[in-house]
Amino acid sequence: MSYLPTAWSYSTLKEIAAVLADTADGLTGREIGDLLVRLRMEDPLPTATKRDRLAESFVAAQNRYQSAKRVITFIVAAMEPVRYRDRPDLFTLRQDRLNERLAFVGLHVNDDGKVATGAVAHTLDEASRVATSIRDELDRRRCHPEVLKYCSVEILKKAHFHACLEATKSIFDKLRSLSGLSGDGAGLVDAVLSLGKSGVPLLAINSLQTQTERDEQTGLANLLKGLNGLYRNPTAHDPRLRRSIGEEEVLEVLTMVSMVHRRLDNAMSNHD
Incomplete structure (x- = not known):
């Protein structure tokens, strides 16, 4: 990475966790556990809901390293394109949702699954424009x-x-x-x-x-x-x-x- 990750707010960490651990379209509990073990990240609440479990793991990692570096490492691992070889649509869905949150810290997930620098959003409208996707734009246009x-x-x-x-x-x-x-x-x-x-x-x-x-x-x-x-x-x-x-x-x-x-x-x- 060519940038130095800083610490993110608790709200940002929770939002990223909510996307990756979404009930319908997120990682399974087993996938989350496997990634935490592979990346040697703490798992403070292994029996909690997926969202709370991942959010608390992110908080623990950030507190330990005083930056979001390990959280970014988790995102990259979760968005590795090979994981989506049979579900490219799921990759795009998660990418779009992550990018709307990451826009607030000036980052985005690119098509290679890597986290890269991007425009910084300060408002919800700016985040939507920065992280826009065709489906998001159609939603804004109230497409039939x-x-x-x-x-x-x-x-x-x-x-x-x-x-x-x-x-x-x-x-x-x-x-x-x-x-x-x-x-x-x-x-x-x-x-x-x-x-x-x-x-x-x-x-x-x-x-x-x-x-x-x-x-x-x-x-x-x-x-x-x-x-x-x-x-x-x-x-x-x-x-x-x-x-x-x-x-x-x-x-x-x-x-x-x-x-x-x-x-x-x-x-x-x-x-x-």
């Missing part, structure tokens, strides 16, 4: 839950290619569910949202009483056809290496898909 339902694993794996594919699929699944039809792609969009000769679509996103409202209905239909052409058909047929999708693009796509879901949530059905 249906989007995350379809692609949360891909997001955690940072598989942007498949996140766009799965998110786009969610729209067409919703059209089938709302309309009772079994088609797909542009044909399904036309069958469900097109004004057609009658001017009455199976699903209407507004009252269709004015030209502006009818244009809006047609615009949504065209948008869905565009999303299908841009992200679903290409990603379904092209090799992954030919589809490079960055974080900004995947955020924009998922935000757009979220908007579509909200419009469909309030659509009025015109089929028997």
Whole structure:
């Protein structure tokens, strides 16, 4: 390490322990015990809850060395990438949660599982910005839950290619569910949202009483056809290496898909 770790506050130690010993997504009690033994760290409360046990071990280590050096050593050991070879999504989840806490002491866990220096956060908003992840940003944007339902694993794996594919699929699944039809792609969009000769679509996103409202209905239909052409058909047929999708693009796509879901949530059905 190229920096000298200082002592952390008790609250920081407890928060780091809470992430690593989380009930649902944290280390198991056995994993915690094994790491403490391997790293020769004290285990003052071996029968306590995982969080309290780890927090007290961190406090004991910091008191002994008068710095957070041993705590950082534990984090690095717990975040060793090889431990997550079968669960890369779990690595990203823990990394994101740790980084939001470590931002207050100017550190972060990088993609190699190492603890490195970073920007210092002083407020909750700053910590969120410093430790931002795609999922965190989607949460801040109040992304429609249906989007995350379809692609949360891909997001955690940072598989942007498949996140766009799965998110786009969610729209067409919703059209089938709302309309009772079994088609797909542009044909399904036309069958469900097109004004057609009658001017009455199976699903209407507004009252269709004015030209502006009818244009809006047609615009949504065209948008869905565009999303299908841009992200679903290409990603379904092209090799992954030919589809490079960055974080900004995947955020924009998922935000757009979220908007579509909200419009469909309030659509009025015109089929028997």
